[in-house]
Amino acid sequence: MTESLDQAPERISEAEHAIMEVLWARHPLAAAEVCEDVCGARGWSMPTVKTLLARLVAKGAVATEPDGRRFLYTPVLEREAYLGGESRRMVERLFGGRPAALFAQLADAEALNNDDIAEIERLLRELRS
Amino acid sequence: MTESLDQAPERISEAEHAIMEVLWARHPLAAAEVCEDVCGARGWSMPTVKTLLARLVAKGAVATEPDGRRFLYTPVLEREAYLGGESRRMVERLFGGRPAALFAQLADAEALNNDDIAEIERLLRELRS
DNA sequence: TTTCGCCGTTTACAGCTGTAGTCAGATCGA
DNA sequence: TCGATCTGACTACAGCTGTAAACGGCGAAA
Structure with a gap:
């Protein structure tokens, strides 16, 4: 079996998964747009979304691309x-x-x-x- | 029906689940017997098993029955x-x-x-x- | 009766998770 | 140019999880 030299599986938590679903549905998105899609449904605030996005980027599940002064986020993990x-x-x-x-x-x-x-x-x- | 033991689902963690599997397979068991069944496979020590059993009891997933100076553990959650x-x-x-x-x-x-x-x-x- | 060993209980502690506040730098509008 | 904003980065912190050491009581062996 493939012992995968690739990236370690890097578990994604449930809250992070909610963010991923938003990005899978539509991307690239800015943090504010992600929040629009999910903050209402989950009762989150912007800082929460930003933290989750940062964690996903750190895990390599999401990539960033600069767009002026902000970032656009795109899923890497499929x-x-x-x-x-x-x-x-x-x-x-x-x-x-x-x-x-x-x-x-x-x-x-x-x-x-x-x-x-x-x-x-x-x-x-x-x-x- | 019986009065709600199940009002709150009371999540069981993965390590706790390993303990439950032992008890579902065979019960009632003393802590030492549970350890025999699982400490080798997971590399746990007795204190770990005791902690997990205590947490399961606290969650109502496992019941105890005195047996001399020790306890025997039986699953409540099916x-x-x-x-x-x-x-x-x-x-x-x-x-x-x-x-x-x-x-x-x-x-x-x-x-x-x-x-x-x-x-x-x-x-x-x-x-x- | 004193001590040893076993048992459950308590305490510990680091890492992850959910949730969010604060801050410094960039930028746009005035 | 200068402050009002917006943005990501850093910090915070409590609860859960995995893992375990330390403690205290009680019965068995000596």
Whole structure:
């Protein structure tokens, strides 16, 4: 397996993830614009957003590009990679790496509605081909 | 129903979860026995296990029963409930509550092997009936 | 009865996380 | 030119987490 010379996984916290979602949806953005998108929903203030952005930059998950006197922020870490990594980590930690066990759990907890089931079936058919 | 032990979900950390897994597998156990099961694998020492057990008791996830001069520990929180809750939380947080998106992600990351797929198909057939 | 060892409890402490205040420098408008 | 702003940087701080040492009581062995 790829022992990745790349960057260490560098965990992203939940608050940081909220910032990433904003940037994944639209970028590059200035700090103030990120705040517009997220401060209301989470009850944060500008300083909070700035701190989180700075931490993300320090972790290499977000890049900056100067724009006059301010910075524009762009995600470096890709959404797919992040979600994939988190999902696998979770399946690993909670279900011993067996995705089927996760599926069984969700089914058991009735967390799957008919649409979910239909879509998962479609995905499986696709995988098979 | 029973009076709310579950009003507040009372998050369980990863280290605490390792302890819970030991107790779910076998209980009741004394602290020393828990350590036997987990100290080697995680490189922990007795004090660490004791701290984690104490925190779990404080959170109401584990109950104690006196056994001579020591305590025996038994899980109160059930494994199914814990896994279900964690799974749903994760699907909520990362995939906007759409389990199918999680599966698409796992499929995309090639985290599903043939056995997983076969088992999920079997579960789907079961659900259908 | 005195001491030793085991057990749970208390205390410790550094790193991460959530949340935010303050500050110094750049810049735009007057 | 000079202050009002805006921006990122630095600082702060409490709570949670991982990890563990120190303490104090109680029963067993001597």
